[in-house]
């Protein structure tokens with residue numbers, strides 16, 4: 001099944017493997033594409049779909065100083081080259097656009113105020129509550145960033161609404177305490193997402209897709225419940241989403257997994273069982289056999305392999321039988337050390353810094 005093509009409307013993916021979005025910290029501090037960043041993606045060629053790492057829609061929305069950006073027209077030149085680099089071998093690429101809200105720090109935002117629905121910090125740095133005109137400005141910034149990206153030959157766009165970043169902060173009752181039309185009921189908390197999706201949908205061409213990385217539940221007491229996440233998923237499909245990239249919401253301790261698959265991958269199964277999809281499932285897939293089994297068991301329609309592909313850039317090609325040799329399996333460190341050149345999977349095969 002891994003090698004099977006997958007159709008999403010008029011878009012055909014060559015196989016069922018996805019490189020999920022992973023901030024590489026290889027952009028410049030202005031958010032521009034670098035040669036190193038292009039090489040990082042070129043080395044990981046082979047998946048049917050690549051979701052390019054979280055790309056900031058505005059400078060104060062950055063989650064890391066060296067994060068990719070789409071908040072200036074000048075960002076387009078490098079992003080166009082990125083689209084060509086990734087897609088030259090038949091892989092299709094979409095770009096994840098992102099705003100961190102209060103889930104960041106002043107180093108990443110360059111000293112700019114952190115913004116959030118209700119001035120509630122996800123980390124330590126205090127944030128400022130958004131005024132209504134600022135909410136509309138942010139919606140417009142998502143729209144403009146999407147417009148810039150979609151004009152460059154990418155196969156679509158992904159909206160980041162997971163992991164406790166800005167859209168997730170609107171969705172969660174822990175971080176959205178607003179008493180106006182943007183807070184309260186689930187529908188009101190989802191209004192920010194709805195406004196973004198309805199606008200961005202209009203930009204998406206017939207051979208492009210609109211994906212949503214959705215945090216299906218918060219992993220914090222009192223946060224977004226799975227029933228609510230499923231409801232948001234259903235609404236998002238009604239608002240024009242073509243593909244649900246399922247993950248968690250506000251971060252916390254990982255729940256116990258019921259079987260050999262991770263609790264994260266099980267969230268995708270829950271979405272599918274609720275009749276939502278197509279989905280991308282992700283979480284601790286390290287071998288081709290695990291990925292194949294996940295598809296056979298109906299955990300997801302497409303399987304994403306994140307750290308596995310950081311550990312072994314040839315992961316997809318090896319799993320698809322296009323390249324020989326055993327996969328250098330990711331050790332699932334809690335704190336990924338690929339960037340620091342200390343990835344044990346790469347050290348064991350003497351390829352330090354080789355990603």
Ligand SMILES: Cc1cc2nc3c(=O)[nH]c(=O)nc-3n(C[C@H](O)[C@H](O)[C@H](O)COP(=O)(O)O)c2cc1C
Pocket residue numbers: 020021022023024053054096160162163213247282283284285304305306307308336
């Ligand atoms: C270094 C690193 C950077 C990440 N950056 C992003 C990101 O930009 N956007 C996102 O939605 N998830 C991000 N993630 C989460 C991954 O997309 C993926 O969901 C997660 O690593 C679980 O998959 P895995 O067990 O296969 O690694 C990141 C993960 C890692 C390890």
Ligand code: SF4
Pocket residue numbers: 307308310311329330331332333334335336337338342343344345346
């Ligand atoms: S540093 Fe650890 S988590 Fe990251 S790819 Fe290497 S083994 Fe996996």
